[in-house]
Amino acid sequence: MGIYNILDADLSEYTVLVADDIELNLVMVRKMLSRYNFNVVTAQDGREALDKIAKYKPALLLLDLMMPVMNGFEVIGKVRSDDEYSQMRIVVLSALNASESVVEALTMGADEFITKPITMQKLYDSVSKQFELILAMGADAKEG
């Protein structure tokens, strides 16, 4: 399934959470994601992100690492330690480009790491890929 199929797919039952401490980033990512038809919610710190995860149970989490109150690594740790969210896909969006950070995030359970600055191509490729997996997992679960 390619990007255009994901764009056409009915994703209205899914929610994507975007967590970033910079408001402009949230505005931008939200705007870019508006071409998909899933719900988008946003959070500006790690604690708020966890609250929103509990509230909206997003299928995909787009997570910045450097956030106040609770940083992105801690959020990944919390999410991955909870079985309820084991299916949730996590894509890290971070300005940190040191390989240690990438390894750390992926080791802790992130599914993908995108280095900022975010471009349309990076974001659409990643989100479409993640949703292909989410839809595939959903189909498997139904068949199972």
Added chain:
Amino acid sequence: MRVQSIFILIPSLIGFFWFFAYSVFAPKDKLFSKLKRYILIVSFFFLFGFLSADPHAKMMLHFTLFEQVCALALVPCLLSYIYEYNGLTTRNLFHRLCNVLPFMHLIMGVESVYTAGYADSVQIYIDANTAHGPMFPYLANQGQMVFYACYTYMFGTFLLLNFLLFAINLMSCAINGNCRPADLVRFYFKRNSRVNLGPVMYFENLVMLLVIVPALLLGRKCYVDNTVITIAACLFLATFVFLIGLVGSAGYSQKISLNGLLRRIRFGDEQESDAQTVSEPDLTDTPSAPVHKYASYAALDDAQGMIAEPSALDDRAPGELFDESLGLEFEHFMLEKKVFLRNELTLGIVSEHLGVSKDTLCVYMDTTYGMSFSNYLNMLRVEYAEQYILDHDDATQKEIAVACGYSSASAFNSAFSKLTGVTPKIWKDRYSEMSRRNKTS
């Protein structure tokens, strides 16, 4: 070319030629000989309107305010004129006012064109219940110009029609919004506040109606019968309209496009308009309605494709679709070569590099990133600074600022604090530990 500029250019040109021709070829009786001079001046008024119809205006708020000041300035002039020539009586006061009001209405017509076109740039939103949006008063005012022309031709007076057209305007405003004083205050004093266009026009028309009704009751058919005041008023108003254009063209809209207007009129998509202001982004808890957004996006694409038209002056009109390859080129130019770190980078440089107009780029920025070019640039620089600060422990603020594309440490500090909510120093203290931990783990 934008639709609003077409709407102002064409009537202005038609108005100019029509009035000019009429003033030259009109029958030579007593009434028309007076009217002739007047019409000749009006034709130049239209010409000024045409000359000033710069489609790049964005400062609608400013020139609305300016108009009000000018209108106020006109009052003592009028009173002084009336007093000098006729003695100040209620009856002739209204007569004189009625002679000038048509010009005021023409101004309002021009203003409405701008208002309708540039509604977005001052964040005037269309009420979700209002299917017509600002197009209605806008069209009503266009209609006014035509009616004025016809009526003048037939009767040599504006008065009765004034009343009729005020009523139309009033109706359009009643449809468009209510009349709350608080909205008016917000409109004038808070540039970025989102207010409804309706109250402003409603208020204006209501006040003018209060003048017109007694004039109808007390007055008789009136026409311009004093050359001096006519010429003075016309020149004044023509200059004023010209100034509107100058003020307007001093900047250019970052936001408005035919697409935006169509989108709002078709879908009442307030979600989109909310995301435009950085100061109050739409970051509510409630998930946005997905199907609606998707539908409007698809339709927006259609609208963009529909109105795209080549222009001889500019490769791409502002409303034209900024195609995907150009979008990629934009990101490539900005990011891959790290051009955003160059201090001298401006919107003009980028648009020139891409071979598009500044307007096109602005519209693209808004529709794709939901923010202005300068905000986007700051965002990129601050993101870059985040990593840079962690990588360069001993760098001074000035060094960081320069490395990140800022001319001074204070400019950098200000931009950084605005985006992240903390100063670079606090930020460094907060995250350097986290970064070090990752490196050693």
